[in-house]
Amino acid sequence: MSSETKQILTTDGIPLEVSLKKAEKKNKIKAFLLVAPLLLFLIITYVFPIGEMFSRSIDDKMITNMLPKTFKEMEKWDGKELPPEDVFKAFYYDFKLLVEKQEHGKLGQRLNKEKNGFNSITKKLFRQVKRNKIDEGISIKEQIMKVHKRWRNVEYWQAIKRTAPPYTLAKYLKGMDMYYGADGSIAQVDEDRRIHRILWLRTLEIAFFVTLFCFLMGYPIAHLLATLPMKYSNLLMICVLLPFWTSLLVRTASWMILLQQQGVVNDFFVMIGLVADDSRPEMMYNKVGTYVAMTQILLPFMVLPLYSVMKTISPSLMRAGKSLGGTPFVAFWKVYFPLTIPGIGAGCLLVFILAIGYYITPALVGGASGTLISNQIAFHMKQTLDWSFASAMGLMLLTGVLVIYWIYNKLVGVDNIKLG
């Protein structure tokens, strides 16, 4: 407001501008207070725990806290030859404390992950310490070195030194089939043991092809639904919506029945003479099962966004295209198709996001060659109990999904997601 114009005052004598700002602020707070309960609830129960997954995935504090004196002494050690007496002494005192707390087993297991062979030599050392065989008066270095020849090997001491930092990216490297080598550089796992990279690629491949199949099958029927008269399209819409509302496990179960070797699909193939009765193909517990079942399950998520976009396209546009001399194909390609691109983007991104994190269906019909990265995460959560590795893999997957989500948000806007 320029100084020349007279300030407009409200009836209370407060300048109008101030009063409006105050009202605006009050409204902002009101709106925010309505959102606050859900936002707080989600932050506490959901956003923070995902953050906790991150700290868990890089956490390596356990060993840092187990060997505090050793790591302090090791700072002075150059790591090239066997460490000096002070390091051995510090290690001995740390180890003695662990024995008293009965935590030496954990140390052995953790170090064994860093370098094979630690488990047995820490057990040997434990026996010596337990029987008070180590004389604290004379050189501890000599005595420890006598316990086992590996304690005389500098590589084992280098391995201990590598565990010093409280944080590590080792789990993420493992998720990409890499590891920290002896000198701390990043090395590749042997070619025949690169299981995780295969899984990542397979997850991407399956998500990509499921999206493609959904698009190829969803586009024609969305077009049909959008162009048919209401009374027919409403009936056909049920074919899309009923699977959408039906339990995922029910749909997976029906595919298990259909695709099994004595199942309906194989019966049909035999009946039309496509395959012989004694050589029925295996269609379940492999990639085929995963593709078929996932495509059917995710198809409604492609059809619904496509339909809602196609519904808004006026049929007169196609007529105009044709009347201007385009053949139906040209009119479709130059007029109709470009107008449906927002729907294609929304549908494809949605299906891809859902497919990339699929767990239940691949676990049931996928077998060994049709499982995805989610199955690996569940395996480490439930079977190996390597929760930090499961967290690391989960976050790697999450990063990928969030990138796609961000693109989706830019292109479509999350508030434009349509349901039903």
Added chain:
Amino acid sequence: MALPSYTETRYRIWHYFYIAICTFVFFFLIAPLFVIFPLSFNAEEFLVFSEGMKNLDPDAFSLRWYEDMIYGTKNPWGLAAKNSFIIAIFATIGSIILGTLAALGLSSRHMPYKGIIMATLISPMIVPLIISGVAIFFFMAKVGLAATHTGIVLAHIILGTPFVVITVTATLSGFDHSVTRAAASLGSNPVNTFMKITLPLILPGVISGGLFAFVTSFDEVVVVLFLAGLENTTIPIQMWTGLREQLSPTILAVATCLIILSTLILISAELLRRRSERLRGINR
């Protein structure tokens, strides 16, 4: 979809080809659901159509798997169904309350940081369930709610609210805010205005969001697999174990019941959607 009489032959062929593709896709979508019905009445223990069934022999059909589902002594379906309904109902109520409030705030044009907050509130729907499962499990284990009904209900509220937020914001997008101002100018307090004016108008959106939340909770298995103990088993958990271990026809009897339930939910959701569109004045 009758073609005009002047259509050239190649477009005629193309048109029938297109109809054929569409028929195939609709068949692909809906047919798998129908294979379950007849097999759930199978008199035998195998999950294939027996010769008797193919010949429509009445002896080949029976209700034994339905009896087994309800009266079977070893069957956990009764407990599972009870748990599923209790959890889904409480999760739905929680999702509706939190989600509707948030949607009201988000639809206000005064709402600050709308984009980022909306993205956060919707995220449980986008983040892969396995990751949500791991994160929620860590939280519930820390606060001692793992393997409790409360823990599972809270987890399902997390997963269900995005649906309520989306449907209610969609309903509110066509909402005429002058009616609430009119109520206020006539001396109604905000709570009264909400209960008497806003809520009845947005009710279709709230209920259809609630239906989504209910189905999400009722069908959810990944997160429950992490959280549930033996006491908290649900229908999806039982189906999951059944499908992994021994595929018994009892599962198909349960599946048939679930399909009937989802048909009922579909019908109510469709009726609500049409009513809501009528109210918003969208005529199609």
